[in-house]
Amino acid sequence: MHKIVNKKQLNHDMFWLEFEAPYVAKKAKPGQFIIFRVDEYGERVPLTMAGSDKDKGTVTIIFQSVGRSTKLLSQLEVGDSILDVSGPLGKPTKIDGLKRVCVVGGGTGNALAYPVAKGLADSGVKVDMVSGFKTEELVVLEDEFKSAVDNFYLLTDDGSKGEKGFTTDKLKKLIEKGNIYDEVITVGPPIMMKFVCEVTKPYNIPTVASLTALMIDGTGMCGGCRVSIDGEKKYVCVDGPEFDGQKVDWDKLIARNAYYKDEETEEIDHVCNITGGVRHYE
Amino acid sequence: MNKQNTKTPMPSQEPNIRNSNFDEVALGYDEEMAVNEAERCINCKNKPCVDGCPVNVRIPEFIGKIAERKFDEAYEILTSTNSLPAVCGRVCPQENQCEGKCTRGRNGEPVAVGRLERFTADWHKEHRGNKEVHKPESNGHKVAIIGAGPAGLTCAGDLVNKGYEVTVFEGLHKEGGVLVYGIPEFRLPKDIVAYEIDTLKKKGVKFINNVVVGKAIYIDDLFDDGFESVFIGTGAGLPKFMNIPGEDLVGVYSANEYLTRINLMKAYRPDYDTPIKKNKVVAVVGGGNVAMDACRCAKRMGADVHLIYRRSREEMPARNEEIEHAEEEGIKFHLLNNPVEIMGDEKKYVRSIKVIKMELGKPDESGRRRPVPVEGSEFEIECDAVIMAIGTRLNALIHDTTPGLDLTDKGGIEADEETGATTKRGVYAGGDAVTGAATVIKAMGAGKKAASSIDEYIVGKGKKN
Numbered sequence: 207m208h209k210i211v212n213k214k215q216l217n218h219d220m221f222w223l224e225f226e227a228p229y230v231a232k233k234a235k236p237g238q239f240i241i242f243r244v245d246e247y248g249e250r251v252p253l254t255m256a257g258s259d260k261d262k263g264t265v266t267i268i269f270q271s272v273g274r275s276t277k278l279l280s281q282l283e284v285g286d287s288i289l290d291v292s293g294p295l296g297k298p299t300k301i302d303g304l305k306r307v308c309v310v311g312g313g314t315g316n317a318l319a320y321p322v323a324k325g326l327a328d329s330g331v332k333v334d335m336v337s338g339f340k341t342e343e344l345v346v347l348e349d350e351f352k353s354a355v356d357n358f359y360l361l362t363d364d365g366s367k368g369e370k371g372f373t374t375d376k377l378k379k380l381i382e383k384g385n386i387y388d389e390v391i392t393v394g395p396p397i398m399m400k401f402v403c404e405v406t407k408p409y410n411i412p413t414v415a416s417l418t419a420l421m422i423d424g425t426g427m428c429g430g431c432r433v434s435i436d437g438e439k440k441y442v443c444v445d446g447p448e449f450d451g452q453k454v455d456w457d458k459l460i461a462r463n464a465y466y467k468d469e470e471t472e473e474i475d476h477v478c479n480i481t482g483g484v485r486h487y488e
Numbered sequence: 489m490n491k492q493n494t495k496t497p498m499p500s501q502e503p504n505i506r507n508s509n510f511d512e513v514a515l516g517y518d519e520e521m522a523v524n525e526a527e528r529c530i531n532c533k534n535k536p537c538v539d540g541c542p543v544n545v546r547i548p549e550f551i552g553k554i555a556e557r558k559f560d561e562a563y564e565i566l567t568s569t570n571s572l573p574a575v576c577g578r579v580c581p582q583e584n585q586c587e588g589k590c591t592r593g594r595n596g597e598p599v600a601v602g603r604l605e606r607f608t609a610d611w612h613k614e615h616r617g618n619k620e621v622h623k624p625e626s627n628g629h630k631v632a633i634i635g636a637g638p639a640g641l642t643c644a645g646d647l648v649n650k651g652y653e654v655t656v657f658e659g660l661h662k663e664g665g666v667l668v669y670g671i672p673e674f675r676l677p678k679d680i681v682a683y684e685i686d687t688l689k690k691k692g693v694k695f696i697n698n699v700v701v702g703k704a705i706y707i708d709d710l711f712d713d714g715f716e717s718v719f720i721g722t723g724a725g726l727p728k729f730m731n732i733p734g735e736d737l738v739g740v741y742s743a744n745e746y747l748t749r750i751n752l753m754k755a756y757r758p759d760y761d762t763p764i765k766k767n768k769v770v771a772v773v774g775g776g777n778v779a780m781d782a783c784r785c786a787k788r789m790g791a792d793v794h795l796i797y798r799r800s801r802e803e804m805p806a807r808n809e810e811i812e813h814a815e816e817e818g819i820k821f822h823l824l825n826n827p828v829e830i831m832g833d834e835k836k837y838v839r840s841i842k843v844i845k846m847e848l849g850k851p852d853e854s855g856r857r858r859p860v861p862v863e864g865s866e867f868e869i870e871c872d873a874v875i876m877a878i879g880t881r882l883n884a885l886i887h888d889t890t891p892g893l894d895l896t897d898k899g900g901i902e903a904d905e906e907t908g909a910t911t912k913r914g915v916y917a918g919g920d921a922v923t924g925a926a927t928v929i930k931a932m933g934a935g936k937k938a939a940s941s942i943d944e945y946i947v948g949k950g951k952k953n
Contacts, residue, residue: 229696229698229699229704229705230704232704232705233703233704233705243661247759247760247761248761249753249760249761249762249763250661250753250762274761275761289661290661290697290698291698292659292660292661292698292699292700292704293700293703293704294703294704295700295703422745422748422749422753422762423659423660423748425659425700425703425725425883425885426725426726426883426885427725427726427727427744427748427883428727428742428744428745428748429726429727429729429742429744429745430741430742430745432736434736439729439731439735439736444885455736457836458736458836461738461835461836461837462736462738462836464738465738465739465765466763466765469763469764469765470763
């Protein structure tokens with residue numbers, strides 16, 4: 207059992223949780239993820255860590271309540287416990303040799319980009335952060351990014367906060383302005399990451415994408431999270447989650463991630479019935 | 489003595505009823521059936537059955553007690569060498585082990601050792617429970633076990649009985665390894681696995697779940713934490729794919745994924761969150777027990793199921809009983825056929841599987857006749873899911889973070905066959921992590937040998953100091 211010691215709501219459906227997970231905290235590095243299972247009936251869901259504290263033995267995650275499991279997780283309060291937390295899983299972000307990078311985050315991806323950007327900045331890398339959201343109400347972690355990175359660029363699709371426009375356009379402008387990046391790192395919806403890779407390709411800028419895939423065990427046991435990298439089968443959970451974005455078969459990844467969409471929609475409706483029953487947390 | 493030439497039959501669910509539920513297929517003996525079968529054992533002098541058992545269960549002795557209706561005593565004898573009797577009685581390939589060597593089998597059917605083992609364990613659970621499990625006194629020595637599968641559980645059981653303070657680290661959220669994620673409920677009910685693990689807990693074995701050794705903790709950390717010896721029983725969990733075109737299509741599963749969703753995550757039950765597709769037509773590729781399990785699970789999920797295997801029935805590595813069960817339940821067998829491509833639709837979903845007919849050529853290195861494709865014989869089977877059950881390979885997570893631990897050419901952990909000793913001092917290994925995919929009982933045998941080596945190692949170390 208992993209007791210929740212801190213909780214913040216960042217916007218109407220994004221949450222920040224800190225919970226006890228001493229084994230995870232001991233070895234966790236930026237870019238790695240955990241798998242949680244909320245209760246006995248729960249599914250196993252991967253989430254990139256937002257941070258960890260060795261001394262306190264705690265891990266923090268930032269997540270959006272989008273489906274049944276994240277909804278249940280968001281209903282837990284300080285003092286409640288998450289049944290299972292496994293990690294740290296996956297390979298950490300490679301930092302060696304980088305001098306200047308641009309991190310591009312979109313939507314929930316910003317929550318996952320934050321620990322990566324902070325980890326890089328803490329290791330002495332100069333970091334430009336391009337952070338995109340649909341609209342003002344969804345903006346999160348603005349202050350955190352500002353204090354962590356060198357240059358922070360905030361965008362919204364509708365211009366309700368920061369600059370109006372898409373992260374890809376901003377990235378292109380920064381490159382054209384003459385900024386030299388050793389690497390671009392992108393975290394967000396696959397479709398955005400795909401477009402980021404299209405922006406950087408003509409400039410030959412190495413581009414790392416942090417992939418999200420459907421997972422079960424997270425230890426390489428089932429291959430459910432497999433992706434095609436340059437035509438080769440790779441597992442996001444053990445070979446990733448970060449890959450050379452130029453080599454990812456994005457269309458296959460997007461198709462695989464959508465496989466259980468019908469079941470997921472059904473599940474959400476189902477939550478409404480069940481939260482009044484055994485799985486009600488309030 | 490009972491001169492009956494055949495095994496006492498065991499009741500089971502009817503094929504056309506059981507293929508739409510996940511309840512156990514075989515229903516087990518009652519007391520009368522068990523006593524009747526036990527009386528078939530002639531208690532022969534040389535006891536070949538005991539040699540046939542990788543954990544050397546004292547077979548004629550426990551069977552003798554059943555014949556005398558002393559079921560408690562039968563259980564004591566059985567569990568003196570076997571920590572998981574309800575499991576072994578159900579999933580061991582007895583025809584190649586104890587029963588394969590039974591003297592009665594030379595002239596008729598062997599004594600149903602597995603069924604009697606199962607009866608003894610189930611009877612004890614039902615009538616005695618495990619409320620008053622004897623907790624052995626601690627000898628003060630700490631041993632860490634990595635992996636709560638059959639090898640690790642057996643090693644833990646033997647060591648705790650000897651007084652060791654045993655901690656088992658398990659990567660998943662439930663203990664049991666393949667017993668919980670691989671073998672389906674209808675062959676091995678999960679409450680039976682949980683019960684046997686609970687017995688170990690009551691004896692004092694400590695389980696720490698959700699810890700992936702090699703990620704969350706390294707073997708060297710365990711020694712720093714005061715463990716004097718480590719047993720690695722991490723299995724061979726990485727799925728193999730065929731590397732044919734179309735394997736990335738949506739709807740292509742490894743058997744590990746399909747079975748884990750169903751067995752560990754209980755995706756077949758609406759009250760559990762993990763989803764699984766209700767596929768209409770499923771093609772399963774392979775010929776082992778895992779392929780049979782995948783077929784029978786897919787059938788129970790409502791699919792029309794086609795098994796595709798490149799050799800003939802004779803070469804199938806699955807247990808005969810499992811193949812028969814699958815046939816009875818309506819699985820369609822396409823023997824001597826091999827997939828060459830999986831075809832998809834515009835959404836990248838599986839549409840069909842293209843297979844080629846095979847004929848058997850000369851025997852290969854495994855001794856089985858090598859299948860050769862018949863040119864121009866390709867045909868398509870329409871399906872909306874494909875499950876690859878063509879074996880697993882070894883996982884190198886632990887090796888990558890453990891200096892001094894060598895691997896074999898095949899990628900298994902190098903370990904002495906008799907003692908389980910690896911190339912790293914104090915570290916022992918056994919089961920599929922060493923041999924690659926084998927059987928539950930072989931893993932248990934390896935766990936048993938390692939437990940006795942660990943005991944010798946720690947006792948010997950004490951003498952030296």
